[in-house]
Amino acid sequence: MPRIAEVRLPAQPNSPQQQERVNRILRAAARQGAAHGLERVQMQEIAKESGVAIATLYRYFPSKMHLFTGVMRMQIGRIGAEVSQPADGTDPVDAVTDLMLAATKRMLDSPKLAHAMMTSNNAAFHATEAGAHETHLAFKGLILRAARIAEPTPRDEQLVRLIEQSWFGALNSALNGRTTREESEDDIRLSCRLLLPAWSER
Amino acid sequence: MPRIAEVRLPAQPNSPQQQERVNRILRAAARQGAAHGLERVQMQEIAKESGVAIATLYRYFPSKMHLFTGVMRMQIGRIGAEVSQPADGTDPVDAVTDLMLAATKRMLDSPKLAHAMMTSNNAAFHATEAGAHETHLAFKGLILRAARIAEPTPRDEQLVRLIEQSWFGALNSALNGRTTREESEDDIRLSCRLLLPAWSER
Numbered sequence: 001m002p003r004i005a006e007v008r009l010p011a012q013p014n015s016p017q018q019q020e021r022v023n024r025i026l027r028a029a030a031r032q033g034a035a036h037g038l039e040r041v042q043m044q045e046i047a048k049e050s051g052v053a054i055a056t057l058y059r060y061f062p063s064k065m066h067l068f069t070g071v072m073r074m075q076i077g078r079i080g081a082e083v084s085q086p087a088d089g090t091d092p093v094d095a096v097t098d099l100m101l102a103a104t105k106r107m108l109d110s111p112k113l114a115h116a117m118m119t120s121n122n123a124a125f126h127a128t129e130a131g132a133h134e135t136h137l138a139f140k141g142l143i144l145r146a147a148r149i150a151e152p153t154p155r156d157e158q159l160v161r162l163i164e165q166s167w168f169g170a171l172n173s174a175l176n177g178r179t180t181r182e183e184s185e186d187d188i189r190l191s192c193r194l195l196l197p198a199w200s201e202r
Numbered sequence: 203m204p205r206i207a208e209v210r211l212p213a214q215p216n217s218p219q220q221q222e223r224v225n226r227i228l229r230a231a232a233r234q235g236a237a238h239g240l241e242r243v244q245m246q247e248i249a250k251e252s253g254v255a256i257a258t259l260y261r262y263f264p265s266k267m268h269l270f271t272g273v274m275r276m277q278i279g280r281i282g283a284e285v286s287q288p289a290d291g292t293d294p295v296d297a298v299t300d301l302m303l304a305a306t307k308r309m310l311d312s313p314k315l316a317h318a319m320m321t322s323n324n325a326a327f328h329a330t331e332a333g334a335h336e337t338h339l340a341f342k343g344l345i346l347r348a349a350r351i352a353e354p355t356p357r358d359e360q361l362v363r364l365i366e367q368s369w370f371g372a373l374n375s376a377l378n379g380r381t382t383r384e385e386s387e388d389d390i391r392l393s394c395r396l397l398l399p400a401w402s403e404r
Contacts, residue, residue, distance in 0.1 A: 136380070191367075194364070
């Protein structure tokens with residue numbers, strides 16, 4: 001486990017140059033995390049690969065937890081770009097299933113990185129820190145977009161939670177080798193089909 | 203995180219005296235884990251509280267991972283004893299919901315212990331070690347018993363997985379403070395209701 005509590009607030013990028021630097025850091029962290037996993041990844045190596053000073057890296061990401069929560073946010077953005085807005089008339093259950101399977105593929109293709117992101121994001125929630133809430137909102141936004149729900153009711157919000165929770169459970173099983181990749185994909189398909197029929201009838 | 207890999211195989215209790223010693227260790231671990239959490243709990247203190255030599259403790263439980271996976275197995279046994287076999291005619295959805303809520307209560311009443319058990323059990327699965335599989339089988343057995351399913355089909359097995367996974371996700375959200383206790387209980391109720399209707403129609 002990385003250290004959880006950090007008092008320093010992370011800096012926010014304010015210019016396009018700073019944003020580009022942060023993006024370089026996140027890409028380097030994703031590569032190094034995929035190769036080495038959370039425990040073995042070195043902040044020093046990530047600074048080196050992204051061509052920034054170690055102090056700069058720590059200014060934006062005071063800990064591995066902040067860094068890999070940031071990587072998770074970047075990955076959610078990529079999934080959002082990759083899974084296009086479904087066409088009119090698409091069954092919301094199918095659209096959400098496609099989204100969840102795309103997210104699953106991205107996670108299971110890099111299991112060490114997936115573990116690093118999930119552990120960090122969990123720790124960040126626990127510490128009410130490091131933008132975990134933004135990550136959550138971004139993922140929720142993708143699910144609602146796939147389902148074409150612009151104004152979610154409290155019940156819709158709860159269904160989003162159920163889908164996220166069962167996805168998290170299925171992914172955790174696959175990452176621990178408790179289920180095969182095919183089983184976890186099947187489990188996600190069936191969860192969507194059983195949990196979301198209310199969205200087909202809206 | 204505790205150390206994950208251990209080469210030594212844990213000893214198995216062979217006599218009633220040895221079993222009683224193991225039970226004393228597990229009860230002490232549950233108390234200390236609830237008070238201090240996985241990171242801070244001391245094997246030495248657990249040996250002391252249960253009145254066994256530290257070498258004896260390590261012989262049965264070579265690591266914290268083995269120990270808290272054992273505590274989880276004990277807790278599942280307690281839940282099984284606490285939740286009685288449902289009467290004839292009980293709706294399986296209601297019976298499984300009651301079981302999952304009893305398990306949730308036990309976990310959320312001692313959040314530090316719940317975190318220790320879930321982390322250890324996950325790590326044990328990852329390492330294909332420490333009886334994680336037995337824990338899984340025991341929990342699955344309770345779910346099937348509640349649903350009064352003696353000979354599960356492959357689809358029943360998959361529904362057990364979906365319930366376990368969504369429960370794990372809901373519990374993880376509650377332990378991280380992402381959802382309130384009431385929300386997580388509501389989420390578990392709704393998951394059972396949406397995932398398991400096939401069992402009411404058997």
